[in-house]
Amino acid sequence: MEKARLYSGMQPSADSLQIGNYIGALMQWRGLQDSYDAYFSVVDLHALTVPQDPAELREKTRRTAAQYIGAGIEPTRSTLYVQSHVSAHPELAWILSTITGFGEAGRMTQFKDKSSRYGADTTSVGLFTYPVLMAADILLYQTDVVPVGEDQKQHVELTRDLAERFNSRFGETFRVPNAVIQQDTARIYDLQNPTSKMSKSSDNQSGVLYLLDEPSVNAKKIMRAVTDNDGTVRFDRAEKPGVSNLLVILSAITGRQIPAIEDEFAGRGYGDFKKAVAEAVVNEFEPVRNKALELMADPAELDRLLAVNADKAAAVANETLANVYDRVGLLRRR
Known part of the structure; x- marks a missing residue:
């Protein structure tokens, strides 16, 4: 019997993941990878919505992938890859952005919170379209299940809406995914300020x-x-x-x-x-x-593992993208 497909990912946003990432995501992923055809990504394109030092971003991406593997996300049991290694992600995001309403994107809670906090002049278009890229991440793999935190539930709902809208306009193309929300009791708070969620950006x-x-x-x-x-x-x-x-x-x-x-x-x-x-x-x-x-001490081997998995991911993603291009009427290169 064919396994249902699962997709999830995290940004390479720090030198080290913290226990909230481990309990809220990695432990959950580790337990799911035998039950599902699982795709896990280090979503480095999403990280570009805030300023990044190029050398540091490359290092953080490797370090995050190494921690995935260290936590038991095995490249031979799951497809573990770096988002930017599969060019279909931004390509599909562009197609999906053309069927996403401006007001629809503007209602995303995370964008509203961050843009109101930092102001329109310092808020990038990339942050505005972040949920559309997330939808592309998910839909490329004909995903059935998306394990996410409560704060990402709205983005998965947008993904479902875009999948259904595309299917209605152009014919059945995407599988409509379901979000699996982690239980609130698994939320981890700051040890020094236990009423605030534990965060890598904490002042203390x-x-x-x-x-x-x-x-x-x-x-x-x-x-x-x-x-x-x-x-x-x-x-x-x-x-x-x-x-x-x-x-x-x-x-x-x-x-x-x-x-x-x-x-x-x-x-x-x-x-x-x-x-x-x-x-x-x-x-x-x-x-x-x-x-x-151990993996970080041998970056060539880590890069090899990620490249092998990126090829596996690309094979699936490119098939979906080619179908999308045909459906919307783009001329194939001969």
Whole structure:
């Protein structure tokens, strides 16, 4: 029986991914790659919507791919590639942009938030059309399932609308994908400000756990995580955000249910609890970090793996693109 197809990706936006990326995306992807015909991309074209240093972007792209593989996204089980290595992505994005309404694109929440924060003069057209490129990413592979965070749900809804609109105008061409939204309980918050989502752009880096950091650094950050004066290990997002955040991390890493963890640490205080969280995170990250560093030390081999997978991705993407070009009436080169 043919497997359903899955697509997802992340930007190469930092030297190291953080635990929110790992729990919210990589752990999920790792568990899905045997159930689906999975395509995972380092979406470097999306990263260009903000200014980038060229050399740093190339390095971040390799580092992100290495962390994918270190986390168990295996190039022999999934198609793991760099977005810009498959030229069909921007080509299809242009076609889709011609059937996307200006108002429709302007209603995308992320664009509205960022453009209102930074102003029209510093907001690029690329940021405005970002969701259209994301739609192209997904539709090129005749994707069935798109695992995304809640903040990307609107973009997948636009993708569905564009697929249905194209199919209605030009005939059945695209599979209409479904979003699979991660559970809210898997959202990871800043260790020093546990009411704010953990982010690589945080002003206080002591609240962020990075995959490639030394184990002792992450352990120290967890031991210094903000909690409260209650002393009770109990999940209560409103009243005990710091403790609740650590409970979510430990539950996600170990696969144990939060009530069972609460029972284990009843009456034991925060010291033992934080040590357990630190040990679980360090043990989980260590093989990921070691594999990623090994790959980063041999960039030629990493590039070879990515090139092989880009060829696999391109074979599928180019077939879709050729069909699209025929449907819209573009003249084939002879």
